[in-house]
Amino acid sequence: MSDMKPFRFGVVAESGEAAETQGLIALAGRAEELGYATLTLRDHYVTEPFGDQLAPMIALTAVACATRTLRLGTLVLANDYRHPVMLAKEAATLDQVSGGRFELGLGAGWLRDEYEQAGMAFDAAGMRVDRLEEALAILRGMLGGEKITFSGEHYRLRDLEVFPRPRRRPPLLVGAGSRRMLGIAGRYADVAGILPRALPNGTISDEISERMPDTIARKARWVREAAAAEGRDVELSMIVSPAFGDDPRRTAAKVAVLRGWGTASAELVLDMPSQFVGPPEHIAEQMLERRERYGFSYYVVADSDMDAFAPVVELLAGR
Numbered sequence: 001m002s003d004m005k006p007f008r009f010g011v012v013a014e015s016g017e018a019a020e021t022q023g024l025i026a027l028a029g030r031a032e033e034l035g036y037a038t039l040t041l042r043d044h045y046v047t048e049p050f051g052d053q054l055a056p057m058i059a060l061t062a063v064a065c066a067t068r069t070l071r072l073g074t075l076v077l078a079n080d081y082r083h084p085v086m087l088a089k090e091a092a093t094l095d096q097v098s099g100g101r102f103e104l105g106l107g108a109g110w111l112r113d114e115y116e117q118a119g120m121a122f123d124a125a126g127m128r129v130d131r132l133e134e135a136l137a138i139l140r141g142m143l144g145g146e147k148i149t150f151s152g153e154h155y156r157l158r159d160l161e162v163f164p165r166p167r168r169r170p171p172l173l174v175g176a177g178s179r180r181m182l183g184i185a186g187r188y189a190d191v192a193g194i195l196p197r198a199l200p201n202g203t204i205s206d207e208i209s210e211r212m213p214d215t216i217a218r219k220a221r222w223v224r225e226a227a228a229a230e231g232r233d234v235e236l237s238m239i240v241s242p243a244f245g246d247d248p249r250r251t252a253a254k255v256a257v258l259r260g261w262g263t264a265s266a267e268l269v270l271d272m273p274s275q276f277v278g279p280p281e282h283i284a285e286q287m288l289e290r291r292e293r294y295g296f297s298y299y300v301v302a303d304s305d306m307d308a309f310a311p312v313v314e315l316l317a318g319r
Contacts, residue, residue, distance in 0.1 A: 008317060040073040046117055071102070105172075190235060216294060246279060280315065
């Protein structure tokens with residue numbers, strides 16, 4: 001694949017340590033020392049399925065003040081939880097506080113239980129995605145320093161610009177699993193975070209088919225095609241699950257059992273673009289091969305895997 005981007009790596013902070021400010025700051029400091037490019041936070045206010053979390057924009061402000069080179073990101077904010085004008089101002093402020101290190105990740109919102117516990121309408125997926133697309137158009141314009149007049153089905157603005165004005169527009173990441181969402185990521189985002197599909201019942205698909213090579217290749221192609229139609233180039237990202245062990249096949253069998261796919265699925269696990277198994281050197285080789293095949297260059301791991309994954313970061317970051 002031509003025009004491959006250099007590798008960079010991120011951490012999504014979701015452990016108990018990250019749910020307390022000083023613990024999050026300490027975790028961010030370790031990530032920076034280990035050579036990770038970004039520290040990211042999710043956007044949920046119910047405990048399940050990711051544990052208790054701090055409010056991401058405020059917590060990332062604390063991290064910005066305690067680090068020097070680490071980039072800060074949301075992975076991802078649910079669009080329905082904030083009006084895009086308010087979000088533009090918060091993003092512009094955090095970008096200024098961090099010296100231009102903020103990356104704004106946004107999605108359509110998917111966790112039905114969260115909406116319902118908060119008394120929010122969990123609209124049909126099409127309507128939530130419509131809102132996201134309008135919000136992205138507004139955010140790209142405002143964070144790009146434009147004065148915006150916008151009249152859509154969901155948002156209406158007149159002669160509005162953001163303060164503080166970013167010196168350059170913060171990168172936008174869109175988390176996407178369906179064909180329409182992947183096309184939106186290609187048209188609007190700087191980074192497409194490729195995910196399994198969100199289901200109408202308000203969960204994320206755990207189907208093994210969503211993790212297979214042909215499915216991931218097709219999703220990456222949909223992003224690239226939408227981006228190319230707009231004359232754009234989009235970085236491809238994925239949250240990955242490394243599993244370390246001297247024997248890749250034996251390690252893959254353990255992963256298959258833990259995920260409920262059965263030992264017969266071990267060979268499938270070895271080929272899954274989101275699963276990396278074996279010693280660090282083997283995982284690094286897998287990443288080089290999969291960048292060539294799919295185009296992924298930005299990988300994110302859970303903070304619980306951060307230390308174990310650090311040798312892979314050392315082998316590949318910037319290559």
